Amino acid sequence: MTRDTQDTLTKFGLTGDDRQRLVKAGKLVEPILDDALEFFYAFAKSDPEIAQFFPNESTMAHARAAQKVHWQKLMSGSFNEEYLASAQRVGTVHFNIQLPFSMYLSGYGRASEYIQKRVLERSGALVGKFARRRV
Numbered sequence: 001m002t003r004d005t006q007d008t009l010t011k012f013g014l015t016g017d018d019r020q021r022l023v024k025a026g027k028l029v030e031p032i033l034d035d036a037l038e039f040f041y042a043f044a045k046s047d048p049e050i051a052q053f054f055p056n057e058s059t060m061a062h063a064r065a066a067q068k069v070h071w072q073k074l075m076s077g078s079f080n081e082e083y084l085a086s087a088q089r090v091g092t093v094h095f096n097i098q099l100p101f102s103m104y105l106s107g108y109g110r111a112s113e114y115i116q117k118r119v120l121e122r123s124g125a126l127v128g129k130f131a132r133r134r135v
């Protein structure tokens with residue numbers, strides 16, 4: 001791992017044994033990844049501003065399959081050349097279609113929120129109002 005990558009991970013607070021924990025968490029996420037993508041694309045389709053970035057079903061299917069692989073790479077915990085190239089490509093592709101960064105982040109945030117809720121629900125850790133809001 002290059003010095004730059006290490007610095008970036010530190011900025012995200014990914015230090016110590018966090019990468020091992022990420023891999024462990026990834027094993028819980030893998031079985032619900034398709035559900036998370038289903039949730040993500042239901043959201044994307046429901047928002048007219050976001051939906052317009054998908055001109056047809058095949059673009060959406062390609063983006064969905066590619067996004068799944070990208071999440072899997074992230075959860076492998078290997079921030080290697082392959083992961084960095086994938087992240088660079090994700091950035092380039094969304095820049096090329098002129099997707100506003102706020103929209104990209106909203107999608108990322110929703111997918112992350114969905115994943116965290118499902119994992120926490122499974123562990124029985126959700127209490128209060130979040131426990132009642134099933135996703």
Ligand code: HEM
Nearest residue numbers: 050053054059062063066067070089090093103104107108
């Ligand atoms: C609401 C936000 C988003 C929209 C509207 C969007 C839209 C798109 C579109 C239109 C493509 C091009 C598909 C094609 O040309 O066939 C694409 C590709 C892709 N998107 Fe997104 N995207 C969003 C968020 C995300 C997020 C959050 C991730 C992952 C964390 C992601 C991962 C990818 C990947 C991996 C590709 C394929 C890049 C490649 O061609 O290699 N996208 N996206």
